[in-house]
Amino acid sequence: MFREHASLIQLLTKQHIGSELSDLQVTKLCNFGDLLLDWNQRLNLTRITEPHEVILKHFIDSMVLGRFINGLTFADLGTGAGFPGIPLKILRPDLDIVLMDSLKKRLDFLDVVIQALDLKGIKTIHARVEDFGRDVHYRRHFDTVSSRAVARLPVLLEYALPVLKVNGLLLAPKGSQYEIEVTESKRALLLLGGSIEGIEHFNLGEGAEHRAILRIRKVKETPPEYPRQAGTPAKDPLS
Numbered sequence: 001m002f003r004e005h006a007s008l009i010q011l012l013t014k015q016h017i018g019s020e021l022s023d024l025q026v027t028k029l030c031n032f033g034d035l036l037l038d039w040n041q042r043l044n045l046t047r048i049t050e051p052h053e054v055i056l057k058h059f060i061d062s063m064v065l066g067r068f069i070n071g072l073t074f075a076d077l078g079t080g081a082g083f084p085g086i087p088l089k090i091l092r093p094d095l096d097i098v099l100m101d102s103l104k105k106r107l108d109f110l111d112v113v114i115q116a117l118d119l120k121g122i123k124t125i126h127a128r129v130e131d132f133g134r135d136v137h138y139r140r141h142f143d144t145v146s147s148r149a150v151a152r153l154p155v156l157l158e159y160a161l162p163v164l165k166v167n168g169l170l171l172a173p174k175g176s177q178y179e180i181e182v183t184e185s186k187r188a189l190l191l192l193g194g195s196i197e198g199i200e201h202f203n204l205g206e207g208a209e210h211r212a213i214l215r216i217r218k219v220k221e222t223p224p225e226y227p228r229q230a231g232t233p234a235k236d237p238l239s
């Protein structure tokens with residue numbers, strides 16, 4: 001089904017990402033789109049089901065993060081149906097990606113996608129992000145972390161900063177209300193060792209949400225007491 005939209009994928013990628021995809025990359029995005037809509041009939045993966053919208057609001061909206069990525073190790077926290085992690089892996093096959101989520105069924109879908117698309121250097125981890133941040137294998141491990149539509153910024157900082165290396169980057173895609181979240185995050189930034197380095201704005205048009213991508217640098221080590229135990233960051237944000 002997505003194959004008929006291959007030229008639209010090329011066009012929008014060129015327009016918004018500024019790069020030309022190979023035929024193989026376009027084929028992988030098409031296969032991902034087909035699998036997403038097929039599995040969506042059985043699992044609750046996405047409310048967006050019109051291919052044109054999937055391309056813009058999922059694929060392009062994920063790939064716009066590509067140009068800000070630091071280094072090669074990348075984690076997508078609360079990946080859901082693979083956004084932004086899968087489109088980024090297709091755009092940047094050189095990245096070493098971890099997709100993590102607490103919902104096993106979504107990860108089962110992603111394992112099928114990884115195999116069907118023959119993606120290498122990408123794996124799924126089933127965990128709560130708070131536990132992930134305390135795991136010695138992942139704490140201070142990543143060059144870049146992102147997380148879309150998972151938590152408000154003060155909570156997201158507590159999820160993401162512990163797993164970043166010092167000098168690593170959190171890319172937080174937010175909507176037009178991002179300033180309120182930034183104001184709420186002053187204390188969390190200070191406590192957890194983050195600093196807002198810049199904000200990139202995107203307008204994908206055609207009803208897609210205004211995007212403000214916050215670039216947050218980890219400027220010092222996160223104290224060992226963070227993240228707090230599972231559930232606490234969301235219940236009692238550091239704001």
Ligand SMILES: C[S@@+](CC[C@H](N)C(=O)[O-])C[C@H]1O[C@@H](n2cnc3c(N)ncnc32)[C@H](O)[C@@H]1O
Nearest residue numbers: 078079080083101102103127128129148149150
């Ligand atoms: C609204 S979905 C967004 C999915 C995807 N990032 C996207 O933009 O389409 C939020 C996802 O975050 C996951 N999630 C929320 N809190 C989490 C936590 N504490 N640990 C791990 N995953 C979490 C949920 O299971 C869900 O798949």
